[in-house]
Amino acid sequence: MTLRRTKIVATLGPASSTPERIEALIKAGMNVARLNFSHGSHDEHRERARLVREIAERLGVHVALLGDLQGPKIRIARFTDGRIHLNVGDRFRLSTTHPLDEGNQQVVGIDYPALVTDCHPGDELLLDDGRIVLQIDSIADGEAVCTVTAGGDLSNHKGINRRGGGLSAAALTDKDRADIVLAAELEMEYVAVSFPRDARDMDQARTLLVDAGSQAWLVAKIERAEAVADEAALDSLIDASDAVMVARGDLGVEIGDAELVGIQKTIIDRARRKNKAVITATQMMESMINSPLPTRAEVSDVANAALDYTDAVMLSGESAAGDFPVEAVAAMHRVCLGAEKHPTSQQSGHRLHIPFSRCDETIALAAMYAANHFPGVTAVVSLTESGYTPLIMSRIRSHLPIFALSPNRQTLGRVALMRGVHSIAFNPADLPSSDVNQRAIDTLLDGGHVKPGDWVIITKGDVYNSRGGTNSMKLLQVGEQLV
Numbered sequence: 001m002t003l004r005r006t007k008i009v010a011t012l013g014p015a016s017s018t019p020e021r022i023e024a025l026i027k028a029g030m031n032v033a034r035l036n037f038s039h040g041s042h043d044e045h046r047e048r049a050r051l052v053r054e055i056a057e058r059l060g061v062h063v064a065l066l067g068d069l070q071g072p073k074i075r076i077a078r079f080t081d082g083r084i085h086l087n088v089g090d091r092f093r094l095s096t097t098h099p100l101d102e103g104n105q106q107v108v109g110i111d112y113p114a115l116v117t118d119c120h121p122g123d124e125l126l127l128d129d130g131r132i133v134l135q136i137d138s139i140a141d142g143e144a145v146c147t148v149t150a151g152g153d154l155s156n157h158k159g160i161n162r163r164g165g166g167l168s169a170a171a172l173t174d175k176d177r178a179d180i181v182l183a184a185e186l187e188m189e190y191v192a193v194s195f196p197r198d199a200r201d202m203d204q205a206r207t208l209l210v211d212a213g214s215q216a217w218l219v220a221k222i223e224r225a226e227a228v229a230d231e232a233a234l235d236s237l238i239d240a241s242d243a244v245m246v247a248r249g250d251l252g253v254e255i256g257d258a259e260l261v262g263i264q265k266t267i268i269d270r271a272r273r274k275n276k277a278v279i280t281a282t283q284m285m286e287s288m289i290n291s292p293l294p295t296r297a298e299v300s301d302v303a304n305a306a307l308d309y310t311d312a313v314m315l316s317g318e319s320a321a322g323d324f325p326v327e328a329v330a331a332m333h334r335v336c337l338g339a340e341k342h343p344t345s346q347q348s349g350h351r352l353h354i355p356f357s358r359c360d361e362t363i364a365l366a367a368m369y370a371a372n373h374f375p376g377v378t379a380v381v382s383l384t385e386s387g388y389t390p391l392i393m394s395r396i397r398s399h400l401p402i403f404a405l406s407p408n409r410q411t412l413g414r415v416a417l418m419r420g421v422h423s424i425a426f427n428p429a430d431l432p433s434s435d436v437n438q439r440a441i442d443t444l445l446d447g448g449h450v451k452p453g454d455w456v457i458i459t460k461g462d463v464y465n466s467r468g469g470t471n472s473m474k475l476l477q478v479g480e481q482l483v
């Protein structure tokens with residue numbers, strides 16, 4: 001089977017919570033399951049996480065869990081009937097005093113008192129990633145009175161942005177703190193911070209995670225106008241993270257859709273140069289919420305993100321609440337494989353003229369350079385403790401698979417997000433060091449990933465228990481007698 005390089009993140013929700021569905025999603029190609037803490041209870045998330053772990057183990061694959069914090073996003077509360085429909089010209093009120101469970105056709109509650117002080121008549125509010133637009137007519141008695149200028153269905157908990165940005169509270173809320181503890185309990189491989197303003201927000205989240213006993217890698221969601229206002233702002237957020245997400249839902253609303261495509265390319269490129277993973281998110285297969293096939297535009301969007309060399313493409317409503325979650329994963333799988341055949345996916349000019357700064361980085365990049373240039377090589381193998389070496393390796397464009405061999409379950413899950421990296425459980429601790437390379441090759445042979453006569457490149461460190469320990473690479477021919 002052809003290994004897909006571009007990874008698939010799928011959000012789990014009501015449409016993807018039964019054991020059968022989760023199994024089908026994994027078989028169709030879900031590499032990372034996203035639990036969105038903006039929706040659902042802790043017990044629901046616990047149960048989904050348990051199912052993902054259990055089913056992945058039974059199927060012999062590694063699927064990472066990504067917890068996505070709600071952050072300071074302002075959301076409407078709930079409707080008595082779950083949803084309403086707004087028409088252009090309707091008058092609709094957002095109220096800081098209306099009961100939170102009793103939204104109706106005229107008014108819905110909102111748990112953000114500052115809305116009425118931060119907003120002014122004439123401001124435009126965008127709901128549900130911009131699908132619904134309200135113009136504020138007046139503000140009085142704790143309510144914003146609005147006219148609908150773009151209508152549609154509106155359901156519980158949809159987000160609110162102001163056109164032009166600048167509408168949100170402090171970065172980590174009390175709810176986020178509680179959700180971080182849950183992420184630690186569930187040993188999630190990744191935690192995403194929503195609406196970080198700068199590196200301090202990321203540092204604060206990291207401290208909270210470490211205090212909760214979590215080893216999760218941190219994802220900065222790039223979704224504020226401020227975060228992409230200049231290169232320094234973007235770079236400082238990337239530097240403070242292990243991975244970033246091009247969170248196009250909110251970002252597109254804040255900066256406008258015309259700017260979005262260029263910014264996506266900039267974020268992917270800068271993240272990769274800084275040895276960070278990157279996820280491209282939101283509305284990638286949006287029409288598949290109601291349709292079993294994507295549009296040509298969606299096919300093109302997913303393929304172009306893959307050609308931009310994103311690590312992963314993401315599904316939100318398509319897999320969480322749509323009618324065709326498994327088909328959406330299958331469509332992404334198919335489209336990514338197609339895009340990866342294009343020559344630009346395989347040729348690299350990565351950091352050709354830029355010095356390296358660390359030993360493991362130098363070995364990782366040299367290994368990939370050698371692999372890309374020596375035609376006999378069919379696989380790159382990294383014996384890794386933390387997953388950091390395969391992360392660096394996978395920053396370079398290549399058509400060769402990178403195998404991350406690790407004894408650490410969280411590491412095996414973590415590499416599931418990285419482009420072109422495939423995980424294999426492998427414990428070198430009890431082997432004499434002279435046997436380790438042969439045993440690694442045998443493992444690849446057993447999995448049908450290489451055949452006698454192939455060349456493989458193996459990287460490793462002298463000790464197996466520290467991040468950043470990789471200091472050697474070896475070029476070996478499969479089947480050759482090793483000493």
Ligand SMILES: Nc1ncnc2c1ncn2[C@@H]1O[C@H](COP(=O)(O)OP(=O)(O)O)[C@@H](O)[C@H]1O
Pocket residue numbers: 011012013014036038039040155157158159249316317318320321
């Ligand atoms: N755990 C969940 N429980 C209920 N509904 C969910 C859940 N996760 C996602 N959804 C639904 O799928 C939609 C799209 O998912 P997503 O993009 O993750 O959410 P949002 O844009 O609201 O943050 C949500 O608005 C919500 O209606």
Ligand SMILES: C=C(OP(=O)(O)O)C(=O)O
Pocket residue numbers: 036038068159194221223246247248249250251281282316
């Ligand atoms: C992924 C995003 O965040 P959320 O779905 O939580 O709004 C986004 O805004 O694109």
Ligand SMILES: [K+]
Pocket residue numbers: 036037038068069070071194
């Ligand atoms: K979220």
Ligand SMILES: [Mg+2]
Pocket residue numbers: 194223247249250251
């Ligand atoms: Mg968002």
